Amino acid sequence: MNAIRFPQPAVMMFCVGLICSSTASAQVAITGKTVHTMSGPAIANGVVVIQNGKITAVGPADQTAIPAGLKVLEAEVVTPGLIDARSVVGLSGIFNIKHDQDQLERSSPMQPELRAIDAYNPHEKLIEWIRSFGVTTVHTGHAPGELISGQTIIVKTTGNTVEDALIKSPAAVAATLSSSARKRDKGKSPGTRGKMMAMLRQEFIKADAYREKLANAEPDKQPERNLHYEILIDVLDKNVPLTVTAHRAQDIASALRLAKEFDLDLILDGGAEAYLLADKIKAAGVPVILHATMIRPVGDAKNLSFETASHLVQAGIPVAIQGGYESYVPKVRVVLFEAGIAAANGLTFDQALATITIQAARILGIDAKVGSLEVGKDGDVALYDGDPFEYTSHCIGTVIEGAVVHDHPR
């Protein structure tokens, strides 16, 4: 009876299941010795009140009334629910076998028409895993590794269906300008960096022509619907941002060049060598969803630095830190840990926490809803028994829209 000898994993899954299904009362108050609202200075002995899933009050305990009948949770440190600004969780599963890997379709190098909502599995174990460390919102979807791999979505880390979990779809179109998008087989494109850019440019030019055709055709002579170009038009119209995964400085420069030519709403993803181009990134007004601090220094990311987040923040660039994509282990990274290493390498505590809360929300365009503890925002909260970034602290609770979705030290 293994489960009895070491019951945590089995029991954990069971309990969370129970909690998820009994979220009727989305009414809860959370008290913290320190409450990091991320909308102002931290509050000592603070309270967050959540009713009907939304934050209805935040303030010092002596000035904030807790309505009668509310369940009260206590913690040493309270933060907004964490946001993983770029992941593939829910598409890339825990087992890492063919059947649970839906993050990358290899049949063609450019498939922006692939929707993440059609591939996201809200029951994936790894979602439960990151939730237990305080992650409440994830920007996830098609992985880097093809020139345009597909679309992304933003979801809450609960929900029985993708529709339950969904905040935004499509959140972005994911492009890659780095070695992984390069084909090594003879006769296959793109085989070089130059060809990658040529293909992307040609595709946006075609999308633009299709947009023109749509605009100019008589209502009864509209061209056939083209799902591929429809989403690229959304990108050209800046309705949907383009994320470009690029680690090497030269690839980051290419991404900036592309965005300038087509006037795109660009979000840089990865950015291992972004410290070499901070001025140019800043001048272009482009935010960076930085690679997980602890990814391996191999391949295009071989020159990564633990201090990149600090460099970029100091340069005034909006920075979020991502969990990212791993082809092996760890199958999902925990942004809490990744921001912690950045906090130990140049970022202040507040700056580091911002990269996985309010700054992530701003970059993703969801800051009216999540990312800070403010009245009117979703009741998404993480509870810790100490400095959240310390290795030996625990996430003791996770609350999503007022429902307790994790409730034991992890």
Add this chain to the structure above:
Amino acid sequence: MRIQAVLFGLGIMLLASSAAAQEIAQAFVGAHIIPIDGEEIDNGVLVVQHGKIKAVGPAGSIPLASDVQVHDVAGKLIMPGLICTHNHIGGMGGADSSAPIQPDVRIYDSLNIHDSGFKRALAGGLTAMNIMPGSGHLLSGQTVYVKLRKADTIEDMFILDTKGQPMGGMKMANGTNSRRDAPFPGTRAKSAFLVREQYVKALAYREKIERASGDAKKMPERDIGLEALLEVMDGKRIVHHHTHRADDILTVIRLSKEFGFRVVLHHISEGWKVAEEIAKAGVPCSVIMIDSPGGKLEASYLAFETGAVLEKAGVKMAYHTDDWITDSRLFFRSAALGARAGLSRAGALRSLTLSGAEMLDLGDRIGSLEAGKDADFIIMSGDPLSVYGKVLQTWIEGQKVFDRGDSKDRLYAVGGYGAGDEQEPYFCCFDQEGENN
């Protein structure tokens, strides 16, 4: 020419003075000292000379000679250099794809000591490690125990046994990584059979040697692979065995009993399920700490709690980096996350040092700060189990080999342009394509 002569002379003088510096004792005064084999010392003194530790104790308890070189390390922390029982740095390449069992291959014949991985390891406070071939084979070759000394060749890093031979173990693996197309096994039972067959062969080889009783003419033809397996069965070479699933762990224990080899169980994602059986077998464990379960089927039940469960069951446990799997600069994290999940502080600190040393038969030489042991230690800015604690200096045998204050050393500690290698590691199951590219 004259200038050159002067410079040359200066060089000689510098060399001479640094040699002299090795001879006088050095005292590190005022730090919080974690000796590992005893209580932590709040305001301590560490005295080293001739590459060895002379004395450790509370400040004032150790008389310092007048010619001792004193290092004021007040406010800092000193503990033994970290020891990693399982590492893949140095561009290692052991067994090739020709066969599943290749005991003839020595990993040290493949290592590039200029690999940046060694520099990152020093930045992480590692002073000794077991460098191993990968896990894509049932038996992928001989491992090597090294000290991360300044070196020109891998020989300069060797740890020698009493006969002057380089120390090392044997890398074995079971479970999914070594299950591949023929000639590799396709199932677990076939995996175990192939291993048993090979050990039986080695036993027959030994019998032939014994029957020859010294007569060179009757001796069998030398087989360096079987020789290495005999070293395994003679207990000279410890088997370092990759194994994840609970049943695979028990298979390793079964085979080690059958052939009498000494074994350290490595990774053991599901070790928590069979901690009592492991304890009963008296087998030590070197645990991998990964930020999430999965990534491969057999690691789906990996848990942060493994270290704590093993400690409670009375199993000797260490952590390892498995570097490139986890970064040597973050080795402390593994033990600290273990502590997060219930491992004691003392157990966590021992798991990075003395326990690892013992798993490499080096417990009497390294792994703790004790008089007579090698002067391998690190100076830290803060607590080793805190994310904010940093390795400031790493010392091996009384020589400073890493200094965070040095800009070159710092590049490897933190990363940055030029810190990366061209060389990539070889793993059986690691998709380089999808990783960071």
